[in-house]
Amino acid sequence: MKKFLNISLLSLVALAACSLASCSNEVEDIFDEDAVARLDKAKAEYTDILTSDGGKWQLEYFANDEEPGYIYLMTFSKDGSVVISGANKWINYIQSGSLNTPAYGSELSMWEVIADNGPVLSFNTYNKYFHIFADPYDIPSMGSAQTDTDVNEDGYGHEGDYEFDIMKYSGDTLYLTGKKYNLNMIMTRVASTVEDEVYMNEVVAMADSFFNSKIPQVYINLPNGQRWIVKEGASSILKMFREGDDEISTAEHHNVIITHNGLSFMDAQTLDGYVIKNFIRQADGSLLCRDDNQTTITADELGAIFTNKTFIWRSEPGSGSGIFATLYTQIAEELKAYNKSTLNYAQIAYDEATSTYLLSFNIKKGSVRYNPTYYLTLTSADDTQVAFTAAAEGDRYGETYASNCPSIRQFVDELAGTLNLSANSLLAPVNMKLTQSGNADNYVIFNLQ
């Protein structure tokens, strides 16, 4: 019997314990409100954030990891509409069928912050300039090795997102993740006074100032002195490999986006232990890494670029100052007086046969062109200077024109000396300013062909 009582009492205690436990609150509430209320609140908060202060934002958009990113300006209105503006080759394709150059486009569509597992920014009616990256159609071929897409992408398209999980908001920046393809992107607030077309054209100009297909390679300069060579920058899909390593076996391609103030990789890159992602354009046109404030991207020194034996430089009449401006004027007058000819351009290019740089003047007389030529010997070249000496005589036409148009010969002699080099962009110095070292007023501009 005792045994029975013991069992009964134990059962009672156990049941009582169970009954007490069953009434205890499930878990101490972590949040003050339930999930629905919090989600509704988040939707309202992000809607307010997006539409406040003029509602203008810049989205750094990546459709996938094999194409460049593109900047879009988005102006969110409380009525549910959004004006989306961009300037890229896909917009040009929509407008003209051409993929050669970027074009500006702007269109109104609709947006909403909707609820899923969290707040989602959805562009929920079609905007032809933005949703083109999500259209499931074949991507037209673009011709270059890195961007040509001869495969049939029907059903896939660019595989870009137009719905984004809002991950967080910090410092006027929204951190987004594409809902279907999970690429991370950021939106930053832009002043409401910004004019979309002006802003986007500045982004396009920024891209041109960074990379130019005429400059075959630039360098990522790490703080430890190691350089990484960057090629194909103009495609915004950078071919990168460590200087000294084999290009063919080690080079990798990484896509970037040109922003209004610099450049960002889609994903952070770790080079020799240094993590780099965002670069800001410096006053000299080079790029400085915003993440470590040390790593830079530059091209070869100006002296090396100007004396590159494969490059051809041309100067249009009038593109000079001081003595060079004067000489251009006099040359025009003398040519007219001599045989009614005109000067098209002056050109500097290396000549393997004579191991000199040839300074020639392209002169047009009727349908005939003459190229009186003079010989410049490179005596020195450093980071920002070159020095030439000129041979006393030119070729046969050079001598003829020198005797009949003495300003041409004088132009040659003015160039034969020490010249300071400068350019608007150290990354794409395709327009080089040659200034006489003794007189800053005397300069002439040559453009890389």
Add this chain to the structure above:
Amino acid sequence: MKKIQYYISALLLVAVAAMSLTSCGEDKLGPTIFPDVDETLDPNSYSYKLDKFLKENYLDKYNLTFLYKMPDISTNMNYNLVPADYNNSIDLAVLCKHLWFDVYDKVAGEQFLKTYGPRIILLIGSPAINPTSGSETVGLAEGGIKISLFKVNSMNINNFQQMNDLYFHTMHHEFAHILHQTKTYPNEFNTISVGHYDPNNWQYRGDEVNSLGFVTGYASSEYREDFAETIACFIVYTQAQWDRMMELASRGWATSASDDDLDAVYYSYYYYPDNDAEQELVYLEERYVVTETDDDGTVHKYWRNNRDKDGNRIVVYDVEDKDGIDGAAAILQKVQIAREWFRTAWNIDLDALREEVQTRQATYDINELRKMVYDIQ
């Protein structure tokens, strides 16, 4: 005593158990986990007019949600799809009403679509392209509840043929699915073309499918699509389109390629080079054939703008119909089954439905229809 102790213990056990069961009874339920949807429309919203039109003409009337703002999460994530263009959505919203809902209201009574109509219509800007097969889905009916209309961004309101193929046809096709998912159609229908369906390669079939007894290539994919396609084509095809299809259904077809060749082109005409029957015949597409009729009614067919070595016009012959199927009769038999099914299962006159659609298709003015949205204050 033992018994008393036993009863006391048992009572205590029951009491505690009862407490444990009832102790939670007074817990209050928390608020609903589902969003409290506010159906009040904001007059300041950019889409207020369309939203109001949709609420009054679909939601309030048919309990139907007409979705034109596409949340990707409500679609099949295996496909890459984009939202519909806003202005095209307006056009489709008014056309759906005019050519579908108003038609059934008139022919079948207002209660019909309230009872059997879909509860969701979803507009999608792009087609759903299957990258493997290359096929495009332009319409989808799911469980009698939801109809999805695709390719809204490609629509050209001025191209009646395209509008008919992509939307009006799709509306009636998908609704036919909803109806037969509710009340099944006679099995007799499935026996008419048995053995001639090709679920894998139907998309490679051309006009020759009419001769096999199908109204379209898609109809030849399987029974249920055949049924929906037969109804949709009967309703939306213009008389000229229908007559043309029936003519093709009466033709013989042949191909110069292997029957296994998915890209094989089928021809309904052939000729002999130089009108010489000793030479090997050459198949010819209809677009190269010119037909002339004598005063006595004799029909002559020639290869357009071509003559033999003697300067005579080259005579063209009809390909003999060897498939053993009377395509036209098969199609008419299918229509008759659908007609009877509409009458007996739904008390709807399919011919009256067709006539009403035909009249509206031929006479609608999109600018007038748009006013239903644009004139909303």
